[in-house]
Amino acid sequence: MNAAAHPQSVQPGTALSVGARQRRSLGRRMTLLMLLPSTLWFLLLLLMPLLIILVYSFGERSAVGGYAAGFTLDNYLNLGSRAAAFSNTLILAPLGTLVCLVAAYPLAYFLALKVSKNRSLLLTLVIVPFWTSFLIRTYAWIFLLSGKGIPALLASFGLEDVRLINTPWAVLIGIVYGYLPLMVFPIYVSLEKLDKRLLEASADLGASAFESFRRITLPLSAPGVITGVMLVFILLMGEFLIPAILGGGKVFFLGNALVDLFLQSRNWPFGSALAMTLVAMMLVIIGVYLKLVARYGGRPVDSGV
Amino acid sequence: MAAVLSTRGCDMWLRSYSTSLYLFLYAPIALIVLFSFNAGRSGLAFECCSVQWFGRAFGNPFIMEALAHSAFIALTSAVIATLFGTLAVFGLQRAGPRVRLMFDALTYCAIIVPGIVIGISTLIAFISLFDFINPLLASWIPAAPRLNMGFATVIAAHSLFTMALVMVIVRSRVDSLDKALLEASADLYAPPMQTFWRVTLPQISPAIMAGFLLAFTFSFDDFIIAFFVAGSETTLPIYIFSSIRRGVTPEINAVSTVIICLSLLLLFTSRHLQSRRTNSQESQHA
Numbered sequence: 001m002n003a004a005a006h007p008q009s010v011q012p013g014t015a016l017s018v019g020a021r022q023r024r025s026l027g028r029r030m031t032l033l034m035l036l037p038s039t040l041w042f043l044l045l046l047l048m049p050l051l052i053i054l055v056y057s058f059g060e061r062s063a064v065g066g067y068a069a070g071f072t073l074d075n076y077l078n079l080g081s082r083a084a085a086f087s088n089t090l091i092l093a094p095l096g097t098l099v100c101l102v103a104a105y106p107l108a109y110f111l112a113l114k115v116s117k118n119r120s121l122l123l124t125l126v127i128v129p130f131w132t133s134f135l136i137r138t139y140a141w142i143f144l145l146s147g148k149g150i151p152a153l154l155a156s157f158g159l160e161d162v163r164l165i166n167t168p169w170a171v172l173i174g175i176v177y178g179y180l181p182l183m184v185f186p187i188y189v190s191l192e193k194l195d196k197r198l199l200e201a202s203a204d205l206g207a208s209a210f211e212s213f214r215r216i217t218l219p220l221s222a223p224g225v226i227t228g229v230m231l232v233f234i235l236l237m238g239e240f241l242i243p244a245i246l247g248g249g250k251v252f253f254l255g256n257a258l259v260d261l262f263l264q265s266r267n268w269p270f271g272s273a274l275a276m277t278l279v280a281m282m283l284v285i286i287g288v289y290l291k292l293v294a295r296y297g298g299r300p301v302d303s304g305v
Numbered sequence: 306m307a308a309v310l311s312t313r314g315c316d317m318w319l320r321s322y323s324t325s326l327y328l329f330l331y332a333p334i335a336l337i338v339l340f341s342f343n344a345g346r347s348g349l350a351f352e353c354c355s356v357q358w359f360g361r362a363f364g365n366p367f368i369m370e371a372l373a374h375s376a377f378i379a380l381t382s383a384v385i386a387t388l389f390g391t392l393a394v395f396g397l398q399r400a401g402p403r404v405r406l407m408f409d410a411l412t413y414c415a416i417i418v419p420g421i422v423i424g425i426s427t428l429i430a431f432i433s434l435f436d437f438i439n440p441l442l443a444s445w446i447p448a449a450p451r452l453n454m455g456f457a458t459v460i461a462a463h464s465l466f467t468m469a470l471v472m473v474i475v476r477s478r479v480d481s482l483d484k485a486l487l488e489a490s491a492d493l494y495a496p497p498m499q500t501f502w503r504v505t506l507p508q509i510s511p512a513i514m515a516g517f518l519l520a521f522t523f524s525f526d527d528f529i530i531a532f533f534v535a536g537s538e539t540t541l542p543i544y545i546f547s548s549i550r551r552g553v554t555p556e557i558n559a560v561s562t563v564i565i566c567l568s569l570l571l572l573f574t575s576r577h578l579q580s581r582r583t584n585s586q587e588s589q590h591a
Binding site for chain 1 (some may be wrong): 315316319320322323326327328330331332333334337338340350388389390392393395396398399400404408411415416417418419420421422423425426427428429430433450461462464465468472522526529532533541542545546549553557561564565567569571572576
């Protein structure tokens with residue numbers, strides 16, 4: 001966009017004129033100026049805080065809570081004392097993602113390939129809940145899952161004494177409810193882009209509907225599936241509200257443990273170690289997942305034909 | 306369409322499954338709205354019908370204060386995020402590949418690090434910073450107020466994350482811009498600034514608007530980051546969270562109903578604006 005980018009604006013026959021050179025250095029200063037605020041924000045509010053947490057995670061707890069300088073691995077070695085939070089997170093986050101995927105795919109498929117009129121309205125209706133307060137939507141399930149809600153309904157069918165609220169099931173339902181829109185949308189986008197002629201060709205060549213789905217629709221929707229899974233999984237690993245509201249302190253995630261460690265028991269070094277472990281775990285899991293996807297996706301789709 | 310999984314039974318299954326999923330998505334919201342008109346005082350048994358809880362909610366100074374705080378924080382942080390994010394996207398267009406790669410990594414990092422970790426780490430960073438600055442400040446100007454957690458820290462922490470969101474949204478629009486239009490404008494001797502105002506900006510302004518609205522919604526809705534860095538200030542989600550802990554009340558249902566209506570209004574306004582803009586652009590092209 002600056003003068004140097006458009007050679008035609010430089011007088012023919014001369015190299016970069018003095019004016020153009022001046023303009024170029026001005027342009028560079030301008031670029032720096034434009035990048036300055038965001039760079040400052042990233043440095044001061046992302047990198048520096050993460051660095052401090054990393055340093056703290058090797059420190060010791062001072063007598064009044066908070067942090068005392070030191071170097072120890074005790075915080076990391078002690079992570080086992082929060083094993084329940086780890087196992088809950090590492091079971092319910094992937095499981096919740098999977099259930100979301102299974103629940104969302106047919107809806108995305110329906111919207112992309114089966115609906116012609118009212119499609120944009122139906123799509124908006126999927127997104128609307130995502131725009132309304134997550135806290136309030138989760139809170140709504142207290143009604144439904146507590147004694148007078150679904151358990152009472154089940155009791156009228158003869159299933160007595162079903163307890164839902166404050167169980168892992170309640171948390172799982174809350175997860176699926178909260179993150180379903182986030183999963184539907186990317187899958188819909190990739191299915192909507194799919195070239196319908198491929199499906200017609202497949203049918204013309206005698207493939208059954210299921211075969212076409214398995215060989216064409218499913219592989220071509222993979223980018224959407226990958227995006228959706230990543231989005232939901234990332235958010236679930238740091239989830240706090242759903243277990244706090246629907247798990248009633250009995251189903252604890254790492255996020256809940258972190259709130260406890262920083263705001264209640266004020267054990268900052270141990271909390272820092274837990275936070276660092278959470279970030280590291282996410283990076284490793286996402287890295288492995290993307291690598292697996294690349295390997296799987298790298299294989300030709302029609303290798304069997 | 307013949308080849309799309311086409312047995313009739315399958316279609317019917319898909320249709321009824323999708324319908325029930327819509328029910329699943331909307332039943333809880335409908336329930337909250339219904340219960341906000343509860344005439345009784347219990348949170349869990351419904352008696353028809355009264356608007357008294359709306360009156361009580363609007364008359365509750367704590368709720369109104371929390372609402373004002375949330376609106377102020379969301380507006381300010383969204384403005385900052387949109388400004389910084391959009392500036393950065395245009396800066397990056399002019400920057401070298403190494404700078405771009407670095408920014409990509411930072412943006413990716415800001416989005417991937419869980420909100421709760423951003424909350425914790427900014428809390429600790431602010432506390433350390435204030436512990437360092439406050440004694441200095443006190444020694445220079447004895448009467449100076451002590452820096453503390455509050456609006457500014459929430460706005461800063463929110464705008465970090467939402468700035469990354471704005472950058473992703475605006476960047477994808479800028480990357481898909483038709484370069485031929487920019488070249489045409491330059492060939493017709495438009496100065497770069499004029500090209501920017503008359504060609505680039507009109508095309509990306511919907512993306513900027515979308516980024517701003519997303520940033521606003523995120524900040525207005527955020528509980529976990531504010532929970533850490535708000536200090537003694539209360540935002541609406543913090544207020545709602547602490548009252549849920551004390552039990553379900555019709556008052557909170559009324560507040561929730563108002564919030565749901567507001568966010569619906571916001572969503573449909575933004576969609577309307579966007580569709581009108583693209584329509585008018587299309588008619589201009591035609």
